[in-house]
Amino acid sequence: MSLAFLTPLFLAGVGLLVAPWIIHHIRRPEREPMRFSSLMFIPDVQKEVIERRRLQHILLMLLRMLMLALLAFAFARPILKSAAAIVPFEDRARHVILIDNSYSMGTLDWLDRAKVEALDILATVGTDAAVGVVAFAERPVVLSAVDSAADATTTSLERARTAINGIESTQETTEFLPAMQRAQEMLLQTAEEENVSLTVHIISDFQKAGMPRRADGWKLSPRVQFNPVEIGESAAPNVSIQDLGITVDSQGRLRLRAKIKNWVDATTRACAVALITGDETAESKSVDVPPGNAARVMFELPVEDTRQLFGWLQLDDDALNVDNRRYFAWSAPPKVPTLILSELQQETRWPGAWLIQKALPTGADASWTVERCGQSDLPAKLSAPNPPRLIIAAGLNGLTNDTAQQLLDFVESGGKLLLALGADLEPDAANRLLLNALGVTSDGLMYEDISAYRYSVLEWVDLDHPIFIPFRGAQFNNFTQIKFFNHHTLRITDDTRATPLSRFGSERAIESPPAMTETTFGEGRAIVWSFGTDLIWTDLPKSPRFVPLLHETLAHLADLNDVRTVWTVGNNVNNDTSVAVSGELQPDATNAPAKWSDDGRFTQAGLVTWTNDATPDRVEAVNVDSHESDGTRISTGEFELRMCAAPDLRRVAGVARTSEEAELLQTDEGKEFGHFLIVALLLSLLLETAYTRYLSQ
């Protein structure tokens, strides 16, 4: 065992030990006689007392010197090293070179310079070193693995050199964390012994946008040395199109909005923005963008005569070309044929079905076409050429067996049903005809009569359900203000199919009746509301939550929320469920074709057309990640601080660049014991305080 210090400069503090000695000698009583008015009252002190007191003061001085010594040693951070473990590094070191080939590295010749830097590193690591090469952007790609010690030959360097020369730039965004983790994994897998030098070289432009949003506490192992190599000067001048969005206004015009961002230019940039559809420039505008700011542009296009529109916005050229072009694709919203099944209720001034119909807009941007019919017309509607995909049953007074069976058949065959159990549906009839098949049952009405002063409220809603996710905000998630003056007391009889979405009681109260229940039947799904929407039963339609709740419920039933229209380079199509549910899709390129790799990842921005038999062709846009346009950098020092273990920890772990340093540091099994010294210091302080108090008595 030997002793070492992490911050040995603090040992100079030992020089302070002379301070107590000086103070004690300066304040020696015989050198400081005190004139007093008369000694006649001062008793004589025995010599033994004086000698004892002198000894006590010497002890006090030694105690204070000990405290200063402890303080200096604690700040010097002592560690104990095991001498037995001191062995030299193995000659053959292992390296992983991470080369950033993200989209931002396509600026000027940065990627070529990165390759030159990588080759320079190869030239310095030594002929016996094992080197792996990883190109990384959104994900790391291992181009050359690190050889294990057993099969190490000079071919490792040759393979690395070949891999470096073959790296091409991508349009993906930068993600440092997966690359660093992959490099560490490669090194630790091939070097289980501790006497091997491990180094990660990262060659990048160190875009700040590539730093992990949340590092989750991951740090590069103390065993691994870190060597950052920065490429390029400060952030390159860049202007890009950001936040492109498409909406349809009430006049049926397509509004295309975007921001033109001037990232780092020191002067105002005049840009010409062109809207290109069908390989032709439809419109062009000029905007002046102040440095560091963004300017908005908007284009309007009529959409009455088309079901879909696609193209791109084009900017002037600059160092990064691809983000000067932002693709878009718009498809007319799918019109879900929706049928409101309700009998006319002349005696009710505001029938629930009428309120539901008024809550569903029928404009050009609406996602549904709404029809309303009675029970007698239902067979005809179901057999029409464009049958409804969604039925809202609200007002089923006089429900017949045939109608109930038709509804069940509709759901079983894949249709979607929203069933609102109002006052006009007797619980027994509802159970017998519909609810039992859907896995729920009604135990009757909650109240025998209606009173304005007696009502139920929704005390629990499942905010994790897609219907209620938009209501998660603090200003929306309180549903207890809605009054339900009466409702069916539902009970779930088949919990494998039926799931409560909200309850009138608390969640813990299992017996509390569900207010909304989602259930499956055959291939279709149904949502059962245990209340009608008549104002006699509830004031829900008067609540500002009614319309969004109804829209979200219908969108969930019609699977409208799952359609994805925005892609980014690097996204993997095969992993996307929304594509999968639409059937076997075969991407096809059109006039500005996007590209994808064999594993289904988009590799180049552009437009992609999905074709299959079940649905019409749909064009979608693929763009580079807008974060990649931001050239703001992070310094290598800050990068090391956030991504790597502290240098002191690396020293303790025995990592060194040179063999001399390795011999000195590699064997520190040692653990810092400075905190024990701090504890001893505190105890000494307490002891000194008590001793001083004793001496002053």
Place this chain on the structure above:
Amino acid sequence: MASTQSQPLQFIDPEQLASIGDLQLLARTVVNGIMTGMHKSPRSGAAIEFAQYRPYTQGEDPRFVDWKLYGRTDRLHVKQFQEETNLLCTMVLDCSASMDYASGAVSKFQYAVMLTAALSVLLHDQRDAFGFIGYHHELITHVPPKGGKPNLQRVLVSLDNLKPAGKTDVASTLKYLGDVLRPRGMVILVSDLLHPVDEVIDHLKSLRARRHDVMVFQISDPAEQTFPFDQTTTFVDAEDQAERYAVPSAVREGYLENRRLHFDAVRKECLASEIDFEELTTSEPLDRALQRYLHHRNHALLTKSGAASRHRFNA
């Protein structure tokens, strides 16, 4: 009136007084402060005041018979008058080196000089004759008791020129005082009384034996009262330069006990000899000492034992 009683008196701190260079101004400041609210008599020249009636006895001077009272009561009474005599006050100031000790800004000697000067001004204002003696191992200065402003100037100049030094020689001073003091006067001793208790008591008893009205102001420094030192130190006696190594924490208890016994004995002897004894600390305002003096004088006027020597009654 209620408001004046509820508010504490605002005395001048000795440290502030010591910053006044002119001793007469200093003394006047103190006396004016203590005399505020004490009104002088609007009548002047009436030295003889009516005291009481007493039944006439044979042989008394018929001039003092109150004939008007005889006409009303048909009995002979004589009028007795109280005649004030001039007070002969001698202030004796200890100028030994032990008086030069100061733990704060004001030494015991400075405090004693300020006190003596203030008493002088107060006596002068009361038209009393006053004198002053300064001593240590020998007599330093002697201003015989007289009234009037020139004597006040002499006393103040003498006080201003005094420097504390040397040891205290009580025996020679006692002998000298016996020679020079006229009997039945008032003696105010201002000293720290840091002498052997027997000497001090003999000193005081001899003064009482000459029927002097004796008042003792014993001056102490706050450090002498509490012995607040915490560092082990060699203490040097201010008078004979003797040294004593002492651990304050170890000797404090003995010191305080010795001091208490010493002054208890002095106080007890003073009580037995009807000597007014007052201990003053240099941190206390001077006003307290002056109030104590005025109280002592009024008390002496009203008690036969104390005042008999200074009042005579007309027969």
